[in-house]
Amino acid sequence: MSGVTRALRLGALRIGYEVRAYFRQGDTVFFTFLFPVVMLTIFSVSFSEASFGQTADGDDITAAWFFLPAMLAAGVLLSGLQNLAIDIALEKSNGTLKRLAGSPLPIVSYFIGKIGQSLVTGTAQALVLLLLGFTVFQVPLPEEPERWLDFAWIFLLGVITSAILGIALSAVPRSGASATAVVIPITLVLQFISGVYLRFSDLPEWLQNVAAVFPLKWMAQGMRSVFLPDELVALEQNESWDLPGIAIALLIWLVAGLILTRLTFRWIRRDS
Amino acid sequence: MITTENVVAVRNLRKEYGENAALDGVSFDIHRGETFALLGPNGAGKSTAIEILEGYRRRSSGEVSVLGRDPEKGGLDWKARLGIVLQSSGETGAVTVREQLSHFAALYPNPRDVDEVIAAVGLEAKAGSLIRKLSGGQRRRVDVAVGIIGRPELLFLDEPTTGFDPEARRDFWALIRRLQGEGTTILLTTHYLDEAAQLGDRAGVIAKGRMVALAPIDELGGADARVPVVRWLEGAALREERTQRPGELVAALVARLGAEPDGLEVIRPSLEDVYLSLVGREHADDLSPVEVAS
Numbered sequence: 001m002s003g004v005t006r007a008l009r010l011g012a013l014r015i016g017y018e019v020r021a022y023f024r025q026g027d028t029v030f031f032t033f034l035f036p037v038v039m040l041t042i043f044s045v046s047f048s049e050a051s052f053g054q055t056a057d058g059d060d061i062t063a064a065w066f067f068l069p070a071m072l073a074a075g076v077l078l079s080g081l082q083n084l085a086i087d088i089a090l091e092k093s094n095g096t097l098k099r100l101a102g103s104p105l106p107i108v109s110y111f112i113g114k115i116g117q118s119l120v121t122g123t124a125q126a127l128v129l130l131l132l133g134f135t136v137f138q139v140p141l142p143e144e145p146e147r148w149l150d151f152a153w154i155f156l157l158g159v160i161t162s163a164i165l166g167i168a169l170s171a172v173p174r175s176g177a178s179a180t181a182v183v184i185p186i187t188l189v190l191q192f193i194s195g196v197y198l199r200f201s202d203l204p205e206w207l208q209n210v211a212a213v214f215p216l217k218w219m220a221q222g223m224r225s226v227f228l229p230d231e232l233v234a235l236e237q238n239e240s241w242d243l244p245g246i247a248i249a250l251l252i253w254l255v256a257g258l259i260l261t262r263l264t265f266r267w268i269r270r271d272s
Numbered sequence: 273m274i275t276t277e278n279v280v281a282v283r284n285l286r287k288e289y290g291e292n293a294a295l296d297g298v299s300f301d302i303h304r305g306e307t308f309a310l311l312g313p314n315g316a317g318k319s320t321a322i323e324i325l326e327g328y329r330r331r332s333s334g335e336v337s338v339l340g341r342d343p344e345k346g347g348l349d350w351k352a353r354l355g356i357v358l359q360s361s362g363e364t365g366a367v368t369v370r371e372q373l374s375h376f377a378a379l380y381p382n383p384r385d386v387d388e389v390i391a392a393v394g395l396e397a398k399a400g401s402l403i404r405k406l407s408g409g410q411r412r413r414v415d416v417a418v419g420i421i422g423r424p425e426l427l428f429l430d431e432p433t434t435g436f437d438p439e440a441r442r443d444f445w446a447l448i449r450r451l452q453g454e455g456t457t458i459l460l461t462t463h464y465l466d467e468a469a470q471l472g473d474r475a476g477v478i479a480k481g482r483m484v485a486l487a488p489i490d491e492l493g494g495a496d497a498r499v500p501v502v503r504w505l506e507g508a509a510l511r512e513e514r515t516q517r518p519g520e521l522v523a524a525l526v527a528r529l530g531a532e533p534d535g536l537e538v539i540r541p542s543l544e545d546v547y548l549s550l551v552g553r554e555h556a557d558d559l560s561p562v563e564v565a566s
Contacts, residue, residue: 010379017375024366095362102326103379104352268328
């Protein structure tokens with residue numbers, strides 16, 4: 001069996017192993033998996049009387065409708081970046097990586113397992129959010145197949161980019177115990193400035209420009225382009241969904257994440 | 273000068289941390305099929321040495337060959353021939369004993385049967401339990417199971433039985449004897465000298481980064497170190513004499529004193545006595561020096 005086939009086969013095996021372990025960890029299931037679901041519920045219920053604009057047909061845009069794309073984008077960030085940055089920092093400090101380093105597991109297979117875990121759990125999370133929005137909060141979902149195609153690539157590219165950035169960020173915490181303290185503030189600030197919890201169009205322009213440096217703003221914008229009525233494009237920067245811009249921004253972060261990972265990732269802290 | 277007949281060959285191995293030499297010119301070989309015990313007090317350099325051989329640490333100088341390869345350049349096919357039981361168990365994600373072993377078995381080209389290995393470490397009743405819910409001793413047995421699942425040619429055991437009760441230790445010894453019977457080469461570090469005596473063919477004693485003795489276990493310290501000692505009280509003074517013929521000495525003593533000598537003892541130095549004389553008592557009693565490797 002060639003090295004590539006073996007790495008892929010073991011990568012697939014790692015995905016199963018990682019996903020199983022993920023759903024057995026109560027805290028990750030809550031803070032990463034269910035968190036956007038809880039936030040969508042809170043926003044939908046607390047702002048149930050408020051209107052977030054009107055469609056061309058004069059229908060009110062409810063809070064649930066308005067926040068569904070935001071929570072989908074948050075889910076992508078949490079399942080990829082937050083989940084993996086904390087998870088890998090913990091595995092580094094608790095001896096898991098050292099054990100794997102002594103085994104014939106290719107490092108690529110380990111990464112495939114982590115990215116695959118983000119994809120599987122992120123997809124499950126998106127399904128829960130869509131189902132909750134559609135059934136409980138009666139958010140109208142798009143009917144055009146092109147919109148779902150856009151959703152698919154934005155979601156895929158978003159999760160993979162987030163996951164790779166998570167692997168890169170896992171090098172920052174000095175210990176497993178400090179991992180959540182380092183990572184969660186980063187993801188929280190990003191969510192506030194990128195139009196997840198606050199309406200992006202309400203933010204001052206300079207803050208919008210700061211947010212545009214980071215990937216979450218683009219993921220949230222992409223999700224809005226899929227799920228919000230076209231009229232709301234007027235609230236976007238330059239009054240455009242700018243799908244090519246989303247693809248470019250995410251790809252740049254993807255490449256940056258790969259380079260950072262290549263430079264910083266070590267199975268163990270090897271002394272010189 | 274390093275030949276491949278030896279599974280492990282180490283020449284003038286040095287490892288420096290700043291000014292401090294954790295290993296100061298250590299040399300030894302491990303032959304195919306043998307169990308080599310590396311002994312020494314905490315902080316003597318045992319774990320540093322074993323982690324250099326495992327490929328986890330770089331050496332400052334010297335030559336090292338493990339299974340014919342420099343551990344710093346060992347690839348995946350080289351790792352597939354090793355089994356490693358680290359000194360610390362660490363933690364494991366939320367997986368069961370059987371899941372963990374099945375997973376690790378899949379990483380190796382010719383693994384052992386998962387259920388046989390679970391039985392060999394005596395964890396049949398816990399096969400479906402999450403590893404993090406096991407006791408420390410049970411987790412240690414999972415470590416050993418993961419270490420042998422890939423059918424290694426060379427097995428590293430770094431203080432494998434810490435936290436075992438006496439019965440578990442006996443079971444572990446039986447397991448290691450089976451591995452020895454299958455031809456596995458083993459490098460063992462341990463604080464239990466009875467364990468080294470039970471399992472080891474040869475031993476090296478490291479103190480302060482230097483190899484102070486290197487010999488078959490029952491010859492460690494040389495013949496002189498094992499000469500029996502006869503001790504008795506004469507008047508108020510403690511008398512002591514080393515002799516190969518203690519019976520004769522005692523008989524002569526009784527004849528000379530015309531009575532049973534007070535406080536009579538005939539002492540055959542144990543491996544522990546020999547070991548303590550090799551490393552110097554002040555080291556053996558001191559449990560707190562910095563363990564550089566952990």
